[in-house]
Amino acid sequence: MVILLEYRTGVSHEQSRTGAALRRERFDGNCATGRPKAGMAKMATISLADVIWPQACLVVTDVQVDFLPGGALPVPEGNQLLPVVRALMESERFGLLVATQDWHPPDHVSFASSHPGRLAYDVVDLYGHSQVLWPDHCVQGSSGARLHPYLPWVRCAAIIRKGMDRSVDSYSTFRNNWDASGHRASTGLVEYLRGRGVLDVFLCGLTREFCVKWSAEDAAQAGFRVWVVWDATRALDPTTDQGIATALKGLGVGIVRFAELQAAAG
Numbered sequence: 001m002v003i004l005l006e007y008r009t010g011v012s013h014e015q016s017r018t019g020a021a022l023r024r025e026r027f028d029g030n031c032a033t034g035r036p037k038a039g040m041a042k043m044a045t046i047s048l049a050d051v052i053w054p055q056a057c058l059v060v061t062d063v064q065v066d067f068l069p070g071g072a073l074p075v076p077e078g079n080q081l082l083p084v085v086r087a088l089m090e091s092e093r094f095g096l097l098v099a100t101q102d103w104h105p106p107d108h109v110s111f112a113s114s115h116p117g118r119l120a121y122d123v124v125d126l127y128g129h130s131q132v133l134w135p136d137h138c139v140q141g142s143s144g145a146r147l148h149p150y151l152p153w154v155r156c157a158a159i160i161r162k163g164m165d166r167s168v169d170s171y172s173t174f175r176n177n178w179d180a181s182g183h184r185a186s187t188g189l190v191e192y193l194r195g196r197g198v199l200d201v202f203l204c205g206l207t208r209e210f211c212v213k214w215s216a217e218d219a220a221q222a223g224f225r226v227w228v229v230w231d232a233t234r235a236l237d238p239t240t241d242q243g244i245a246t247a248l249k250g251l252g253v254g255i256v257r258f259a260e261l262q263a264a265a266g
């Protein structure tokens with residue numbers, strides 16, 4: 001059974017742009033958790049041998065038509081992750097599957113079209129934080145907002161829709177970005193996963209340096225053991241890969257590849 005949970009989170013994405021790299025300031029370390037990066041204690045390395053698979057959740061992040069080649073905000077090589085994500089979803093290894101779906105009103109604050117005189121990929125200040133302005137994407141009810149039809153969404157127990165509040169963006173699937181009062185509202189996913197007895201969260205989807213990274217940070221902060229299935233994600237700007245991997249490892253997040261999961265789960 002598919003349970004559709006329509007949280008008013010303002011997600012946004014990251015979508016891609018072809019060509020030049022996104023500006024570095026978009027990846028500032030203040031992003032998801034607000035925790036300081038400098039001086040952070042080195043976390044212990046986690047092991048797949050410790051995973052209790054029935055209590056592991058796969059979170060498939062925003063694999064939507066607009067974020068793949070041909071869409072409004074295509075992530076370079078985004079289509080290459082489809083077979084890997086499908087194999088993960090069909091593996092029957094995870095006790096729970098959850099999906100997220102970017103789902104914006106037409107006048108969403110993350111759209112450049114909502115800011116007269118601004119262009120897509122400009123960076124502006126929004127409530128004291130950097131905000132990338134994206135091309136219009138994943139508009140509610142549009143064909144581009146569809147979850148990609150190649151993947152077996154029927155297996156997901158919940159679909160978390162994000163970005164429905166026009167005034168707030170949200171990269172993480174667990175919390176919005178900052179609102180006007182400086183808060184990051186919860187989507188309720190932490191409580192949902194806890195209620196289902198989840199211990200390990202495996203993240204895949206789009207994109208590495210925004211939604212996946214921010215979600216990993218929030219999941220780690222919430223106390224889950226967190227993994228990013230690296231070859232089941234793609235970045236808008238692959239030059240950020242090293243920095244993203246280092247930052248996540250510094251938080252104790254495991255970086256794994258699909259083949260390692262196959263071997264670990266037998």
Ligand SMILES: [Zn+2]
Nearest residue numbers: 011012013102
């Ligand atoms: Zn978005």
